[in-house]
Each structure stands twice: as structure tokens, then as C-alpha cells.
Amino acid sequence: MSAVPACPQCGLENTYPDGDNYVCADCGYEWPINSSESVAESDTRIVRDANGTVLQDGDAVVLIKDLKVKGTSTTLKMGTKVKSIRLAGDGDHEVDCKMDAGNFMLKACFLKKV
Numbered sequence: 001m002s003a004v005p006a007c008p009q010c011g012l013e014n015t016y017p018d019g020d021n022y023v024c025a026d027c028g029y030e031w032p033i034n035s036s037e038s039v040a041e042s043d044t045r046i047v048r049d050a051n052g053t054v055l056q057d058g059d060a061v062v063l064i065k066d067l068k069v070k071g072t073s074t075t076l077k078m079g080t081k082v083k084s085i086r087l088a089g090d091g092d093h094e095v096d097c098k099m100d101a102g103n104f105m106l107k108a109c110f111l112k113k114v
Contacts, residue, residue, distance in 0.1 A: 047087050047094045053113045055095065057086050061111040074101050081114065 006013045007024035014025045021030045047055045050064050060083045067076040076099065086096045093105035 045087070045089070045094075047108050049108050049111045049113050051112055055085065055087065055108060055111070055113060058084050060114040061085055061095070061097075062114055063106075063110060064112050065110050067106070067110060069101075069104070076101065076104070082111075085111075 004013075004015050004017060004022060007015050007022075007027060007029055008031060009029040010024060010027040012024065012026045015022050016025065017023075017033060018030075021032055023030050049055055049061065055061070060081060063076055063078050063080045063082070066078050068074075069076065080099065082097045082099055084097075088094055088096045088105060091105070092107065094108045095106045095111060097104055097106060
């Protein structure tokens with residue numbers, strides 16, 4: 001049995017030590033070797049906007065680019081301010097918000113904190 005633990009994100013055992021971190025070869029997740037507190041930290045996800053500012057629930061953001069909404073003819077215009085965002089737990093789109101055009105899930109790379 002190997003002393004290297006299984007990956008906390010995907011659960012597979014194809015992991016190896018690399019410097020001060022363990023790395024999962026399957027999903028690419030990295031976590032510190034002295035991970036007594038890393039399990040609690042890995043549950044909280046840090047979401048950053050296009051400028052690298054950390055976003056939190058309730059923040060106001062502005063769109064930095066026109067975004068076409070798939071499946072509709074709607075376009076979310078650059079400069080649109082979104083108040084009171086909510087950070088989503090899983091998936092590719094990190095921010096959940098309400099706008100005049102409806103409810104949307106957005107990627108944080110297209111947002112700037114106000």
C-alpha cells in the first residue's frame with residue numbers, strides 16, 4: 001500500500017508527490033502534503049474576476065464583454081451592472097445572478113467587481 005493518499009477531488013489513487021504538494025495525474029488537482037487543514041479549505045472555492053479580485057456572495061459586478069446567450073437571440077451588453085451575485089458551487093460557470101433579461105449563470109472571467 002502506498003503512503004500517498006487518494007485524490008480528495010476525484011477519489012482516484014493515481015497521485016504522486018511533487019515538491020510540497022500531492023498531484024492527481026487523472027484530474028490535475030493539487031493539494032498540500034501537510035493537509036491536516038486542506039480538506040476543509042478545499043471545500044471553499046475561491047472565485048476571482050477578470051482582474052483577479054476575489055468575489056463573494058452579494059458583490060456587485062459589471063460585464064466586461066458582450067455575451068450572447070445560447071439558444072436565444074438575447075445579448076448581454078458590456079457595462080451591464082449586476083447587483084447581489086451568488087457564487088455557484090460546482091460547474092464551469094461560477095456566478096449565479098438575476099438581470100432584467102432573466103436569471104443567468106456566468107463565468108467570472110467576463111466580470112469585473114464594482
